Amino acid sequence: AQRVTQPEKLLSVFKGAPVELKCNYSYSGSPELFWYVQYSRQRLQLLLRHISRESIKGFTADLNKGETSFHLKKPFAQEEDSAMYYCALSRRSGNTGKLIFGQGTTLQVKP
Amino acid sequence: EPEVTQTPSHQVTQMGQEVILRCVPISNHLYFYWYRQILGQKVEFLVSFYNNEISEKSEIFDDQFSVERPDGSNFTLKIRSTKLEDSAMYFCARAQGAGEQFFGPGTRLTVL
Numbered sequence: 001a002q003r004v005t006q007p008e009k010l011l012s013v014f015k016g017a018p019v020e021l022k023c024n025y026s027y028s029g030s031p032e033l034f035w036y037v038q039y040s041r042q043r044l045q046l047l048l049r050h051i052s053r054e055s056i057k058g059f060t061a062d063l064n065k066g067e068t069s070f071h072l073k074k075p076f077a078q079e080e081d082s083a084m085y086y087c088a089l090s091r092r093s094g095n096t097g098k099l100i101f102g103q104g105t106t107l108q109v110k111p
Numbered sequence: 112e113p114e115v116t117q118t119p120s121h122q123v124t125q126m127g128q129e130v131i132l133r134c135v136p137i138s139n140h141l142y143f144y145w146y147r148q149i150l151g152q153k154v155e156f157l158v159s160f161y162n163n164e165i166s167e168k169s170e171i172f173d174d175q176f177s178v179e180r181p182d183g184s185n186f187t188l189k190i191r192s193t194k195l196e197d198s199a200m201y202f203c204a205r206a207q208g209a210g211e212q213f214f215g216p217g218t219r220l221t222v223l
Contacts, residue, residue, distance in 0.1 A: 043217070
């Protein structure tokens with residue numbers, strides 16, 4: 001079964017602390033993994049995708065196929081990082097591109 | 112960033128009524144999607160639409176749902192006879208291919 005699991009509903013950290021938002025997936029095949037973010041009163045927007053291997057707003061995520069994980073990390077959290085974060089997967093090729101989302105994790109960065 | 116707009120932002124309807132949710136893409140992206148999010152639950156895929164026809168649909172997308180792109184621009188989701196459990200946020204998204212999807216702000220549907 002295709003599934004994305006984000007075990008934490010809420011992650012609360014202080015400004016400057018490291019952040020790790022966990023994501024595990026279950027997929028038979030070659031998936032593409034994404035992190036989407038939703039800031040307060042804004043739309044869902046792409047933060048990262050594993051194939052681009054970029055760092056966006058200080059966030060990075062590495063696909064670990066052995067552990068089937070795609071955790072999102074940032075060494076020093078900022079208050080403006082407070083948002084809802086969704087991990088999602090899609091089949092890599094020859095597909096309609098539908099996204100399968102995790103439950104989401106609310107990141108709260110306290111001053 | 113290509114903008115996707117959705118109308119209305121909030122729709123309140125009585126159970127059994129038909130609703131039409133609209134998505135207005137503003138560029139030539141080819142793939143269109145509808146997702147929904149029931150309060151407190153995850154974002155769920157409903158349907159994908161490519162080349163003026165449904166390319167994939169989920170189990171949720173039963174006979175009560177339909178999609179079309181009637182005038183080549185607006186992309187609509189119709190729910191024929193709404194149920195209480197249809198209350199949710201409905202998101203439209205579009206993409207050039209199987210990659211980044213651009214989401215609209217959502218329509219909050221409340222069924223009374």
